[in-house]
Amino acid sequence: MVWHFGLPYYTCIILTLFMQEGHLMQRCDEDVKPLYSEVDNVLVGLGDSLERSLAEPAMGKLVQFMNTYCGNCRRFAPTFKKMAVDLQKWNRALRIYAVDCALWENRSRHETGTDIETQNPTEIVEQLIENLSENDYSGGSGIKLNFDPIEPDDELQEVYAQFDNKVSYILLVHPVEIGMETILNMLPYPDVGVRIIKDAEMFANFGLKPCKQKLALLNRSGRVQPIRPKGESSSAYVNSVAAFLERNGHPSMPTWPIAPAPENNLSDEYDAIIVDYVLHSRKVLFQDDLEQAIQQLLHVEIPKTPFISGYKFKALRHIIRLLRRFNVLGRDGRRMLNSLVKHLFEVDEITGEEFRDVVDDLQTRLDPIFTDEQYVGCLGSTPHTRRYSCSLWTLFHYLTVLAAQAKTYPPSSVTIGLYGLAKYFYGCQDGAKHFMKLAKRRMIAQVTSHDEEILWLWEIHNEVNEKLAGDASEDPRFPKVQFPERKHCPECYSEDSDEFDRDEVLKYMKRVYDLEYLSIYDLPDHHKKAKKCTQ
């Protein structure tokens, strides 16, 4: 049985179980450390090895589906880690996984399991207990837990029935609610099984006075030892039992290493150099970031969508047409986008997988389109910050400026494209919802000039920055500030206040998001080779 830890804003829209062979582009993210590790008691699920693990019988699985580029997922990570470390004691019955849906390998959608719609660790644990108590432990050679209360006429043999020979004691626990959790909390003791006593009167069946009885240890020959718990909770029960066992020469409960504080450094020294370069430069527009945004969109985000039809399909057509019209991918990129647009006008709907096949097929016939596969202006100073979300903003600011120069599309075409992208193809649902709310409040449909469109997106982005300033998901070296900073554009501010001068901001936006200003950060050759994953 698999429980999906399906937070509402984490989407993992995945269709098939096995990696398809022959995809042209593989992600180059092997060098990005996953958000979790085994030290956190979280296994990182990837592709078909995850499928095999989830198929294992008689083991509960808690799976968090997430997108590492979502602020929400990163914000939740410390809580999830702490909970996972606390649950190490359940390891014989529960495995914990995290699946990064921002990776194409994890596109398969897992239909089995129960969604957990809360981020509150206490509520998650409660739901886990409930689900683990309903699990079928009969299959496989794994652990056998028995959550059924002892029946009034059960003999000693029946009390022990489901346990193997390693189990020399049975802990009798009352009441049921504490008993269920205690079954799991006692898992570190392989020689102690737990059975629930529903009615305290039944302690009399084991020769004990039922009055106020809560806990007792029963051995295989039927000798019973009452234990007085130090409180009314499972952890108090377990502590009392542990103390009793230790007093009687039983080895103490194993302890697990506490997870070390997360390492925040970039693993690749070269990445650290890029971050320093960007921080000391005034440039905001880098070719590599634009390419990365488009690559992630074409190769992962759109293909993750199982079925694209109706408004979603219209939005897709619109986005791809925008990318073609304001092409940033060079000559072969334009060819690919031309053919892609043509294809999207020959059909009325498409699956995500078909979309990716079309993109791959077009790319096999062309020279490499995505060159460095490296974020530059959007590289974070820690492994999981910035990246795709940053590159999307950058791409769309750039498109608003190009649209204003070209004047071929009506005003607000670019922002409507971003609205469609956020609504249908952006993996962070909370960010998408927030953006859509802002867009409606700021009347996206009433943007009547290209200059207004540039400023509309600038303002909305600043509103998002304001909301996220100081947030746990923030990159420590790229704090969320109002853009542009005074030091980069003093004339963008009124002389005597922090108010923006919109005319100056417009000039600044047109300058920094201009093709002329596009920076090509030249990666050294050895680094390019190391980075390249193109087959």
Ligand SMILES: Cc1cc2nc3c(=O)[nH]c(=O)nc-3n(C[C@H](O)[C@H](O)[C@H](O)COP(=O)(O)OP(=O)(O)OC[C@H]3O[C@@H](n4cnc5c(N)ncnc54)[C@H](O)[C@@H]3O)c2cc1C
């Ligand atoms: C549509 C959308 C909505 C989002 N909503 C949320 C959300 O609700 N919650 C959440 O946690 N995350 C949200 N995100 C992600 C978040 O906004 C950041 O992208 C992410 O935290 C990475 O931040 P960053 O420091 O790289 O800079 P970003 O904010 O991503 O900025 C990217 C680059 O754009 C430039 N820039 C910054 N502000 C402006 C501006 N006003 N005008 C022009 N250029 C600017 C800077 O050079 C910066 O490096 C959203 C992302 C998108 C694309």
